[in-house]
Amino acid sequence: xxxxxxxxxxxxxxxxxxxxxxxxxxxxxxxxxxxxxxxxxxxxxxxxxxxxxxxxxxxxxxxxxxxxxxxxxxxxxxxxxxxxxxxxxxxxxxxxxxxxxxxxxxxxxxxxxxxxxxxxxxxxxxxxxxxxxxxxxxxxxxxxxxxxxxxxxxxxxxxxxxxxxxxxxxxxxxxxxxxxxxxxxxxxxxxxxxxxxxxxxxxxxxxxxxxxxxxxxxxxxxxxxxxxxxxxxxxxxxxxxxxxxxxxxxxxxxxxxxxxxxxxxxxxxxxxxxxxxxxxxxxxxxxxxxxxxxxxxxxxxxxxxxxxxxxxxxxxxxxxxxxxxxxxxxxxxxxx
Numbered sequence: 276x277x278x279x280x281x282x283x284x285x286x287x288x289x290x291x292x293x294x295x296x297x298x299x300x301x302x303x304x305x306x307x308x309x310x311x312x313x314x315x316x317x318x319x320x321x322x323x324x325x326x327x328x329x330x331x332x333x334x335x336x337x338x339x340x341x342x343x344x345x346x347x348x349x350x351x352x353x354x355x356x357x358x359x360x361x362x363x364x365x366x367x368x369x370x371x372x373x374x375x376x377x378x379x380x381x382x383x384x385x386x387x388x389x390x391x392x393x394x395x396x397x398x399x400x401x402x403x404x405x406x407x408x409x410x411x412x413x414x415x416x417x418x419x420x421x422x423x424x425x426x427x428x429x430x431x432x433x434x435x436x437x438x439x440x441x442x443x444x445x446x447x448x449x450x451x452x453x454x455x456x457x458x459x460x461x462x463x464x465x466x467x468x469x470x471x472x473x474x475x476x477x478x479x480x481x482x483x484x485x486x487x488x489x490x491x492x493x494x495x496x497x498x499x500x501x502x503x504x505x506x507x508x509x510x511x512x513x514x515x516x517x518x519x520x521x522x523x524x525x526x527x528x529x530x531x532x533x534x535x536x537x538x539x540x541x542x543x544x545x546x547x548x549x550x551x552x553x554x555x556x557x558x559x560x561x562x563x564x565x566x567x568x569x570x571x572x573x574x575x576x577x578x579x580x581x582x583x584x585x586x587x588x589x590x591x592x593x594x595x596x597x598x599x600x601x602x603x604x605x606x607x608x609x610x611x
Contacts, residue, residue, distance in 0.1 A: 314366050315417040317379055319392035324366040324381070332356075333403025334378060338363070338395060341409065347385050359384065368396075368417060370425040370445075375399055379415065386411075390433060396450070398425075408443065408450040423447050436460065436602070451556055452547060458563040466525060466540055466563075471507035479512040486594070488512065493611055494593035496537075499526050500569050501587065503535050510611070517557075519544045522611075537600055539564045539609055566600035566608045573597075 314325045330338070335355045338344050348358065365380045378397040386393035394415045396408035412430035420427050422444035432439045439457045443450040477492040479485045492510045499506040506526045513519045523540040543560040571589075572582040574597055585591050598611040 313368055314379075315368070316414065317366070317381060317394065317416070318414045319381065319387065319390065319412070321364070321381075322383070323364045324379075326366055327364050328367055328378075329360065330363060330365055330378075330380070331403075334365070334380070334397055337397055337404045337406050338380065341395070341406065343386055343393070370396070370398065370417070371421075378404060379417075381415075394430070396428065407445070407448075410441070410443075412441075418442075421445075433460070436606075446556075451549075452558050454559045454561075456561045459565055466523070466538065468507045468509075468523070468525075471505050471525060471527070473507045476509040476511060478509075481513075485512045485514070489611060490593040493596070493598050496524055496526070496598060496611070497569065497571065497593070500535070500537070503528075516546060517544070518546060534567060537566045537569065539566070539600065541609075564600070564602075564608045566602050568601040570599045570601060571596040572599055 317324065332355065335358050339348060339355050339358070348354065353359075362382070362384045363380050364383050365378050367376045368379050369375065370377045377399050378395075380395040380397060381387075382393040388411070391411050391413050393409065393411050395406055397404040398407045407425075408428060410430050411432075413433050414431045416429045416431075418427040418429055423446060425445035427445075428443040428450060430441050430443070432441075437457055437459055439455065441452055441456075442454040444453045445451075474495065477488050477495075479488045489510070489512070492508065495508060499508075504526070505528065506524075508524050509521065510524065511519075511521045521542045525538040525540070526535065527538070528535050539562070541560070541562040541564070543562075545558055545560060546555045547558045548555050571585040571591060573585075573595070575582045582597075585596055600608040600611070602608050
């Protein structure tokens with residue numbers, strides 16, 4: 276007996292193949308249309324999302340579980356059922372595939388500031404929605420790349436001096452920060468070491484104490500700053516926890532007023548936590564910072580008091596002071 280013929284007769288096989296050939300391209304085309312029509316970029320400057328959708332009770336319940344929203348509900352003596360519709364604007368998105376409609380939600384009448392708003396990402400499950408991401412930002416963008424089956428997320432924040440971005444990836448339960456960047460608004464110095472007088476890098480070798488390396492770097496940078504001559508140096512350190520830091524210092528006269536400034540280009544790999552009791556995870560940081568003043572201060576012992584500032588002419592061993600890189604004379608950019 277032809278067992279395959281009994282289970283799948285020739286006529287049935289032909290029908291399956293015909294249906295398969297007819298429906299597969301159509302399904303693929305519909306999938307592409309859905310993916311291309313969805314909104315993937317969201318801004319706090321919007322009053323309402325492009326294709327906004329109402330929140331169902333499970334989505335409202337998930338948002339109400341957030342402490343900031345729970346506090347407003349309590350203060351306003353409201354419940355999930357009486358939560359105003361204009362508190363939020365929401366859009367359906369496809370974190371995994373068009374077969375699963377998730378939500379991006381932005382605070383509208385609540386959790387909103389002048390240039391930022393609270394953004395939530397709600398994942399659909401059989402029991403309703405649950406929050407997998409929450410961040411205050413100027414804008415949010417869903418990336419094409421995915422981690423653990425869900426699209427990565429990019430947020431941006433803009434301030435008077437700097438703009439910053441943060442990248443997030445799904446770890447199987449929630450979104451974790453994987454990379455942060457910070458850079459000035461506007462032009463930066465020519466960050467090409469070949470254009471500067473350079474010296475060998477200050478590098479902490481494995482098993483080596485970093486303090487003597489940092490002291491030597493402080494002395495060299497302070498000397499070049501006082502000489503008011505363009506210069507470049509790299510300082511690289513690491514610690515026992517696996518945190519690594521690579522900082523490029525560019526001393527030049529490219530500031531807006533023609534005076535000397537220091538541009539710092541920093542690459543770090545650090546451990547981060549969402550809560551004091553939560554698990555640690557590594558985050559990559561890339562920053563470009565600009566300082567127009569350097570001060571030598573005593574190492575800070577008590578955070579409640581400002582450290583003593585050494586005068587420019589005072590002779591002090593580099594091991595006995597720290598270099599503070601300042602912007603506008605007050606904004607502490609970095610300490611070495």
